[in-house]
Amino acid sequence: MKKKQVLSLGLAILLSVAFLLTSGCSKKKDDNKIVIGVSPAPHADIVAQVVEELQEQGITVDIREYSDYKTPNIALSDREIDANYFQHIPYFAEENSVGKFGLEILGGIHIEPIALFSTKHASLADLPDGAEIMLPNDTTNEGRALMLLEQVGLIVLKEGTQGNIATPSDIGQNPKNLKFTELEAATIPEAYRDADAAIINGNYAIEHGLNAITDSIAIEDSSSPYVNVIAVKEGDANRESLQKLLEALQSDKVKKFIEEKYEGGVVPAFQSKEVADKLAEEYTP
Numbered sequence: 234m235k236k237k238q239v240l241s242l243g244l245a246i247l248l249s250v251a252f253l254l255t256s257g258c259s260k261k262k263d264d265n266k267i268v269i270g271v272s273p274a275p276h277a278d279i280v281a282q283v284v285e286e287l288q289e290q291g292i293t294v295d296i297r298e299y300s301d302y303k304t305p306n307i308a309l310s311d312r313e314i315d316a317n318y319f320q321h322i323p324y325f326a327e328e329n330s331v332g333k334f335g336l337e338i339l340g341g342i343h344i345e346p347i348a349l350f351s352t353k354h355a356s357l358a359d360l361p362d363g364a365e366i367m368l369p370n371d372t373t374n375e376g377r378a379l380m381l382l383e384q385v386g387l388i389v390l391k392e393g394t395q396g397n398i399a400t401p402s403d404i405g406q407n408p409k410n411l412k413f414t415e416l417e418a419a420t421i422p423e424a425y426r427d428a429d430a431a432i433i434n435g436n437y438a439i440e441h442g443l444n445a446i447t448d449s450i451a452i453e454d455s456s457s458p459y460v461n462v463i464a465v466k467e468g469d470a471n472r473e474s475l476q477k478l479l480e481a482l483q484s485d486k487v488k489k490f491i492e493e494k495y496e497g498g499v500v501p502a503f504q505s506k507e508v509a510d511k512l513a514e515e516y517t518p
Contacts, residue, residue, distance in 0.1 A: 264474050268295040269463075270305040270317040274439045275491070275499050276461070279342065280318065282490050283481035292474045301419060302371060309466060310334035316475060318342065319436070321459035322509060323373040323397045326516035335467045338513060340479045341460040341504025343491055345435020347377060348449035349385070352426045356450055357385055360429060363410050367431035369418035372398055373516075377459060378432035379404070385451045387411060397516060439498055446497035458516075460502045462509055470506060 267287075271277045277298055284294045297314060299305045305317040306328055316339065320328070329336045354360050368378045376399040382388045383396070389406035390399055401413045416424065418434045422441040425431035430450065438445055445452050453459075463482070465475055481487070483503040491501045504512075 264472060265291055266293045266295065267316060267474055267478055268297055268314045269478070270297045270299050270308055270314045270319065272319040272436045273298045273300065274436055275343070275345070275495060276318045276436065278494070279482065279487060279491065282487055283478070283484075286481055286486075287477060290477060292477060294478070306332060306334050306336065306464070309336060309464060312466060315469070316463055316465045316478065318461065318463050320464065321345075321373075321461050322512045323377070323459060323516040324371070325462060325464060326513040327373050327398075327518060329464075330517050336464045337467045337470055338506055338509045339463040339465050339470050339475060340483060340506050341462045341502055341509045342482050342487075343461050344457050344459055344500045344502045345439075345461060345498070346445050346453040346457060346500065347374075347381060347432055347434055347459075348438065348445035348453065349381065349430050349451040350425055350433050350438070350443060350449050351430035353429055354450065357387065360387070360409060360411075363412060364429035365412045365414055367414045367416055367421050367425055367428045368401075369421065369432065369434060370415035371418060374418055374434060375400060375415065377453075381432060381451065381453050382411075384454065398518075435498060439495065444496060444498045458512055460504055460509065460512070462504070 269280060271280055277296055280294065280296055287294050299319065302320065302324070305319050308314045309317045325338065328334065368375050376397040379388065379390065379399045380396040383390055387409065388404050388411065390396060390403050391405035394403040414428060419437055421431050421433050422437050422443065425433065433443065435445060463479060469475060488501040491499050
């Protein structure tokens with residue numbers, strides 16, 4: 234019996250050592266591959282610009298596209314992907330806190346100015362009394378949309394309202410008696426022609442061939458804090474492959490691509506982790 238126990242113990246030790254050796258090899262191999270979850274546009278197109286460059290450094294980048302705003306953070310939290318790139322800082326701060334995803338910011342890449350689009354009216358002044366305005370229905374993007382409407386003088390939010398989480402109930406003054414229809418952000422570009430005007434997120438505008446500079450009747454100004462960031466699982470920010478990914482995305486090559494490709498519909502906004510983290514703290518509920 235004792236001999237069997239010794240043999241069993243020895244076998245268990247050998248299996249443990251083999252597992253550790255295999256795990257170590259797998260970890261090393263995995264660090265040479267990055268699976269990044271992105272929105273189709275402009276994020277996938279921007280990441281595509283650095284794939285070959287990173288491949289030359291021995292790092293394979295697998296771009297995985299998501300059509301919604303919820304799944305990429307869940308996938309990253311579950312380690313189905315190594316990083317994601319689809320969300321701005323206020324959205325990240327809200328979702329990471331409420332969802333307890335355990336994520337951190339790697340760095341900031343760009344801003345997609347949101348804008349007010351209309352196929353029925355050529356200017357803000359043309360909006361009639363009682364006009365229907367479509368808004369994204371997720372917390373941070375709806376607040377951002379209302380801040381734009383306040384910026385251009387269509388509404389005034391109640392005193393003391395935290396703009397980034399505002400809803401139509403926080404409107405204090407509405408001179409044109411605007412009516413608001415709240416929809417999932419991704420569906421607005423397909424439905425906005427039915428309304429007088431609609432706030433459309435930058436990435437969805439791009440996907441549907443809209444340019445925030447040339448096609449809108451109002452656009453967010455350059456003071457926007459809504460920088461789109463690379464997010465990773467907590468503790469992964471110092472991974473060498475991820476640092477190389479960030480370096481590549483914050484390069485002059487990518488800056489030039491964004492400026493030439495999107496003509497103001499996307500604006501380079503390279504941010505360090507430290508700066509992005511500080512902004513995220515301000516928007517964490």
